[in-house]
Amino acid sequence: MSAVVTLRDVHKRFGDLEVLKGVSFEVAKGEVVAVIGRSGSGKSTALRCVNRLETIQSGSIEVCGHRVDSPDLNLRALRQDVGMVFQSYNLFPHLTVEQNITLAPRRVRKIRGAEARDLARGALERVGLADKIQAYPEQLSGGQQQRVAIARSLAMNPQVMLFDEVTSALDPHLTGEVLKVMESLARGGMTMIVVTHEMAFARRVASRIVFMHLGKVWETGPGEMLTAPRTEELRDFLSNEL
Numbered sequence: 082m083s084a085v086v087t088l089r090d091v092h093k094r095f096g097d098l099e100v101l102k103g104v105s106f107e108v109a110k111g112e113v114v115a116v117i118g119r120s121g122s123g124k125s126t127a128l129r130c131v132n133r134l135e136t137i138q139s140g141s142i143e144v145c146g147h148r149v150d151s152p153d154l155n156l157r158a159l160r161q162d163v164g165m166v167f168q169s170y171n172l173f174p175h176l177t178v179e180q181n182i183t184l185a186p187r188r189v190r191k192i193r194g195a196e197a198r199d200l201a202r203g204a205l206e207r208v209g210l211a212d213k214i215q216a217y218p219e220q221l222s223g224g225q226q227q228r229v230a231i232a233r234s235l236a237m238n239p240q241v242m243l244f245d246e247v248t249s250a251l252d253p254h255l256t257g258e259v260l261k262v263m264e265s266l267a268r269g270g271m272t273m274i275v276v277t278h279e280m281a282f283a284r285r286v287a288s289r290i291v292f293m294h295l296g297k298v299w300e301t302g303p304g305e306m307l308t309a310p311r312t313e314e315l316r317d318f319l320s321n322e323l
């Protein structure tokens with residue numbers, strides 16, 4: 082299967098601090114890759130490099146045929162192919178759920194009226210919130226707001242979705258409902274990279290796990306690697322997580 086995302090020997094520095102020290106991994110179409118590791122190991126930075134929220138010093142990143150590290154990158158085309166969801170939902174409080182979801186498609190695809198509403202409704206159905214289309218963010222729980230943020234990404238019809246610790250701010254019950262939505266996207270064939278501390282989710286849903294340590298991919302393998310770690314570092318990390 083062809084790779085949708087390829088990182089090769091990626092190096093990233095913030096000033097003198099080298100955060101990514103030669104990171105390489107691939108994500109094939111329909112795969113769900115969970116990126117795990119200690120705080121500060123470079124997970125978020127690696128993810129942010131994938132859709133060029135950060136630039137890299139050396140190595141290469143290819144995403145859906147875009148050379149992300151190239152100065153000639155068409156950023157708008159990349160951002161259409163890559164959806165990203167963060168820990169903070171970043172919904173506009175003065176806009177309804179429908180308006181939040183259709184803001185970008187209205188601008189980019191010039192859709193209006195019924196077409197925009199259908200798009201919002203379709204995306205909301207995928208996250209189980211079709212009945213909240215006219216609500217304002219403050220009328221929703223944190224979990225519901227995060228699901229709207231996911232729907233907003235889906236409305237752009239991305240080829241790959243990036244999730245950066247999207248449940249970290251939520252209590253366990255709300256975390257569960259967001260993870261359920263992500264699991265159903267995964268089962269539906271969405272290509273996903275998920276930075277997460279939810280080990281049970283990673284083991285159950287991920288096609289592959291990437292364990293990062295000190296800015297490197299330390300260990301990678303299927304979900305079972307969490308029950309049989311090969312390295313001391315992964316064993317240590319897991320014993321602190323559980």
Ligand SMILES: Nc1ncnc2c1ncn2[C@@H]1O[C@H](COP(=O)(O)OP(=O)(O)OP(=O)(O)O)[C@@H](O)[C@H]1O
Nearest residue numbers: 095098100118119120121122123124125126127246
């Ligand atoms: N914009 C920035 N400027 C300077 N240093 C940064 C910046 N972003 C991240 N860092 C540093 O890079 C290192 C890796 O951060 P990163 O957020 O990628 O780690 P992480 O593994 O995702 O951690 P966490 O699980 O806490 O989010 C940290 O030491 C962090 O302080």
